Amino acid sequence: MSKKPGLNLKLNRKPKIAMGKPKNYINREDTKPSVAKGGVTGGKSNSNGRKLKGADDGRRKRVDSDQLKSFKIDRNLETTQRKASSGKGRKGNGKASPPLEYATNTGKATSRNPKNVSRIAKEVAEMGSAPNDSSKKHANANANANARANSTKRLDNSTSPRKIVRDKKSLKTDSEVVDDKPKKKKRIRLDPYDTSNKRLDDGTAINECKKDKKKDLEENAPMSKNAQFRGIQPSPSILSFVEDNLLGRRRTIEIQRAGYNTELSAPLDNIPFSTNPERERIEENIFRNKLEFFAAAKVSSSFPAPEIPEIAFAGRSNVGKSSLLNALTRQWGVVRTSDKPGHTQSINFFKLGSKFCLVDLPGYGFAYAKEEVKEAWEDLVKEYVSTRIGLKRVCLLIDTKWGMKPRDNELIDLMERSQTKYQIVLTKTDTVFPIDVARRAMQIEESLTANRSLVQPVMMVSSKSGAGIRSLRTVLSKIARYQGRELDGGCIVWVLVIGDLLRALVDDGKRAGAITMAIEVRMGQEILRRKNGYLVQMGAMVFGEGECLIVRNEDFREDGDE
Ligand SMILES: Nc1nc2c(ncn2[C@@H]2O[C@H](COP(=O)(O)OP(=O)(O)OP(=O)(O)O)[C@@H](O)[C@H]2O)c(=O)[nH]1
Ligand SMILES: [Mg+2]
Incomplete structure (x- = not known):
């Protein structure tokens, strides 16, 4: 300035x-x-x-x-x-x-x-x-x-705010004065047949439209996995098998009323009212033998020599493989189990007498172990199931509650490629309702019908309650029993009951001119018939390589020869 x-x-x-x-x-x-x-x-x-x-x-x-x-x-x-x-x-x-x-x-x-x-x-x-x-x-x-x-x-x-407020007030009052006159509302004349303007019509058209859309959506919407599972209708034979064997979640009182001693371990794996000691309760002699651990392998080079036929138990970690070995032999604690996934970390070989070997495999999928360690287990299991000489069957264990997982399918593919015989065993059936056990069995059976190396039917067990253990013993003991016949070079035909259908399969793809052996498997309970030194049950005729006649259940005629 x-x-x-x-x-x-x-x-x-x-x-x-x-x-x-x-x-x-x-x-x-x-x-x-x-x-x-x-x-x-x-x-x-x-x-x-x-x-x-x-x-x-x-x-x-x-x-x-x-x-x-x-x-x-x-x-x-x-x-x-x-x-x-x-x-x-x-x-x-x-x-x-x-x-x-x-x-x-x-x-x-x-x-x-x-x-x-x-x-x-x-x-x-x-x-x-x-x-x-x-x-x-x-x-x-x-x-x-x-x-x-x-x-x-x-x-x-x-x-200043005061001024603004005053001005606003004054404005308002001015406008009020102006707007004092009652406003005339414009009336819109509606065309009752015109549904193009949805905001103006009376709403019925919109509602109808919405309903249609909802219906379409409901019809076209993909069903959730759970809904699909609930929609499965198990066949009457599976349902009756589940009921007969008291599979699924059962109340103690129900088991007691059926005559089983609930104070025993795996009470349903018993003859009702039996007072025999543990191993004597086993109906199949072969499973009465002592279960002995004899080898463990973390790499394929340390596998023992394949001297006796082997049955392996594979599946995801914590599915119940080790527990099943104990339940089958009723020798609790021989195979170590744990509620932590990843307990079994090597391939463990157990002799059951001198003729049979049970193999406990490490699990795959989630486990408390390093990623590279789990990968090593998986590779070892894959190598074992695809190359092992003397491996007669792989029991692929699936948790009934969760069903098949991608890694299970991976192993199935591998076994299909290597033509390794495998059978699905549903475990922990005591954790779900009986109807869901039947549904799971049905679901898996249907999804694997095209698989050639699969041995039907799907087995259902509970190591805890003992349900279904007897049926599995029966199926597995046959493998040991008929080893000699298979090695004869004769053509073996398995006739299986799937629902109400009989299916004939040529074992190992061998050509068959006549039926040398047939086994009826009725939902896990096999009825074996012997004739002229062979197991024969007429009902399926094999005409050429890989060809067979499918015979319906009602056409099946039993000879009754023992
Ligand atoms: N409720 C119920 N639990 C079971 C059953 N079978 C096994 N279990 C339990 O499941 C858990 C795992 O059992 P394991 O036998 O160790 O399972 P695994 O498949 O050998 O597991 P990994 O060795 O880790 O691969 C344990 O706590 C068992 O008590 C069954 O049938 N029902
Ligand atoms: Mg284990």
């Missing part, structure tokens, strides 16, 4: 009013923003309008003394009054009036000699409005500044 003498003069006159008053009073007033005072106060000021130290004080003192010396109030009073009352002066004065007002006010408020002060103030004001060129200029400048200040003030006011 450039300072000019005239302006300084004028500005420096103002503090004169404060003469004889406490100095700090003036200073305090001067600290207010100059704009707010409504006039130019002069002196150097910072952005807040606060006077900078040293910029004004010395000059103010000088001006005060000047005023005392040079202004002879009595002599000039009349002249100044005349000049001030002239048009130009009035104009300038009018605009520069706020400082005067401010000065008088301050004088009133603080003066000790009110008379003198008011008089001096009057004179100063009149001096300030003198028609001096420079002062005129500054008066104009002051006026402009004031105008700007006022406009800013006005702006400030207009933007």
Whole structure:
């Protein structure tokens, strides 16, 4: 801000009013923003309008003394009054009036000699409005500044929330006044036959549309796996097998009423009301033999020589492989089990007497082991099932609750390729309802009908309750029993009952001119008939390589020869 003498003069006159008053009073007033005072106060000021130290004080003192010396109030009073009352002066004065007002006010408020002060103030004001060129200029400048200040003030006011609220109110009231007249609503005439505009019609068309869409969605929506499972209708034969063997979740009272001793381990694997010791309860002699561990292998090179036929137990970790070995032999604790997946970490070979070998494989899938270790187990199992000489059957264990998993299918594919005989065994059947046991068996049977190396039927067991263990023993003991016949080179035909259908399969793809051996498997309970040293049950005729006649259950005629 450039300072000019005239302006300084004028500005420096103002503090004169404060003469004889406490100095700090003036200073305090001067600290207010100059704009707010409504006039130019002069002196150097910072952005807040606060006077900078040293910029004004010395000059103010000088001006005060000047005023005392040079202004002879009595002599000039009349002249100044005349000049001030002239048009130009009035104009300038009018605009520069706020400082005067401010000065008088301050004088009133603080003066000790009110008379003198008011008089001096009057004179100063009149001096300030003198028609001096420079002062005129500054008066104009002051006026402009004031105008700007006022406009800013006005702006400030207009933007203040109170003002806005008031304005809004006033607007509202104005509009209310205007809107007092009742509005006429436009009526839209609807074409009752036009359903194109769905928002305007009465809604019936929309509802119908929605219903149709919902129906379509319901019909076309893919069923969840669970819903698909619930939709399975098990065949009557499977259902009756489940009921006869008390498979599925059963109440203790139900088992007791059926005559089983629930205080024994695996109570359903018993002859009702039997008091025999553990191993003597086993109906198949071969399983009465002592179970003995004789080899363990973590790599294929440490497999024992294949001297006796082997039956292996494969499946996911924690599916119940080791437990099943114990349950089949009723020799609890020979094979170690754990509720933590990944307990069996090597291929363990157990001799059952001198003629038979049971093999406990490590599991695959989730297990408490490092990824690379699990991969090694899986590779070892794959190598064993696909290359092992003397391996007569793999019991592929599936948890009844969860069903088949991708890794199970992987192993099945491998066994199909390597023509390894395998049979599905559903485990932990005691954890689900009987109907779900039947459903799972049905589901797996149907999904694997095309598989050639699969041995039907699907077995269902519970190592805990003992349900289905007897049936599995019967199936497995036959493998040991008929090893010699198979090795004779004769053609073996397996006739299996799947639901109400008999299916004839040529074992090992050998050509058959006549049936040398047939076995009826009725939902896991095989009825074996012997004739001329061979197991013969007429019912299926094999005509050529891989060809066979499928005979219905009702066409099946039993000879009754033992
Ligand atoms: N409820 C019930 N639990 C069972 C049954 N069979 C096994 N179990 C339990 O399942 C858990 C795992 O059993 P294991 O026999 O160790 O399973 P595994 O397949 O050998 O497991 P890995 O050796 O880890 O591959 C144990 O806690 C058993 O008690 C069954 O039929 N019913
Ligand atoms: Mg195990």
